[in-house]
Amino acid sequence: GESVGLHLPTLSVQEGDNSIINCAYSNSASDYFIWYKQESGKGPQFIIDIRSNMDKRQGQRVTVLLNKTVKHLSLQIAATQPGDSAVYFCAARGGYNKLIFGAGTRLAVHP
Amino acid sequence: DTGVSQNPRHKITKRGQNVTFRCDPISEHNRLYWYRQTLGQGPEFLTYFQNEAQLEKSRLLSDRFSAERPKGSFSTLEIQRTEQGDSAMYLCASSSPIMGGQETQYFGPGTRLLVL
Numbered sequence: 655g656e657s658v659g660l661h662l663p664t665l666s667v668q669e670g671d672n673s674i675i676n677c678a679y680s681n682s683a684s685d686y687f688i689w690y691k692q693e694s695g696k697g698p699q700f701i702i703d704i705r706s707n708m709d710k711r712q713g714q715r716v717t718v719l720l721n722k723t724v725k726h727l728s729l730q731i732a733a734t735q736p737g738d739s740a741v742y743f744c745a746a747r748g749g750y751n752k753l754i755f756g757a758g759t760r761l762a763v764h765p
Numbered sequence: 766d767t768g769v770s771q772n773p774r775h776k777i778t779k780r781g782q783n784v785t786f787r788c789d790p791i792s793e794h795n796r797l798y799w800y801r802q803t804l805g806q807g808p809e810f811l812t813y814f815q816n817e818a819q820l821e822k823s824r825l826l827s828d829r830f831s832a833e834r835p836k837g838s839f840s841t842l843e844i845q846r847t848e849q850g851d852s853a854m855y856l857c858a859s860s861s862p863i864m865g866g867q868e869t870q871y872f873g874p875g876t877r878l879l880v881l
Contacts (some may be wrong), residue, residue: 658807686867697769697856697872698808705867743807750821751796751860753870755807 657681658746658756666762673731675759677744682725684746688753689718689729693740701729701742731761739763768792769873771857777879778847785843786876790859797840798870799832801825802854814840847880854878 657680667673679687685706690698704711704718704727711718717730731738741760745753768791778784790797795816800808811830813821816837826832829847834840844851854877858870 688869690872695874695877697771697858697874700869700871703867703869745807748810750813751868751870752798752810752813752821752823753800753808753858754810757805757807 658744658754662759663757664760664762666764667734669734669736669763669765671734673729673734673738673761673763675729675731675742675744675761677727677729677756679725679727679744679746679754681746681748681754682722684748686747687718687720687727688745688747689716690743690745690755691738691740692743692758698743734761734763736763736765769857769859769871771855771873771876773876774874775877775879777881779881780849781846783843783845784847784878785841786855786857786878788840788842788857788859788873790838790840790857791861791871792838794859794861794871795837796860796862796868796870797834798858798860799840799842800856800858800872802856802875803852808856811842844878847878849880852878852880 688703689701702713741758770789797814799811802808814834854875856875858872860870
């Protein structure tokens with residue numbers, strides 16, 4: 655079946671450093687990918703998305719890279735701030751638009 | 766605040782009781798999804814509505830679970846004869862199809878269910 659996995663369950667960074675969170679997916683037919691941020695007790699919050707016909711997309715302080723050859727995507731956060739501390743999920747779109755999520759990476763930002 | 770609301774935010778119930786959760790999607794969104802999230806895991810898809818039609822149900826949705834979206838607006842998720850394994854966060858999301866295929870699902874805050 656389809657699966658999405660993250661490479662590291664926890665990532666610790668210093669405030670001001672850049673963060674890179676990685677994700678792998680199994681279904682080469684997936685055409686759309688989304689990164690969500692989830693803070694404790696809240697629902698997932700949309701960060702950035704990318705279609706499979708792109709390999710890079712930039713937002714405010716965030717960049718998503720997609721490598722379809724190895725079925726890998728990453729989320730880069732520039733100048734990480736304490737408010738970025740949360741669990742980050744990548745998700746791939748499956749049939750009927752359902753999202754298939756990985757297990758998440760917890761980002762801890764230290765001052 | 767994404768505009769998707771869920772009620773109640775928390776629910777504690779005893780095993781064997783029935784519970785019902787409500788989701789109000791973003792008003793112009795015709796697609797609505799339910800997901801379940803257990804501690805330390807990503808959300809898992811449960812079911813999907815387009816307007817009032819329930820188009821897909823996951824194998825996770827046992828016979829004790831039923832979802833409705835009677836007028837194509839709000840949705841309810843009912844769990845009958847709750848079991849301790851039903852304890853989880855139940856998330857609702859909504860979206861609307863757009864040209865280009867970048868259809869973002871926006872999530873509500875979730876309903877956290879604890880079955881004692």
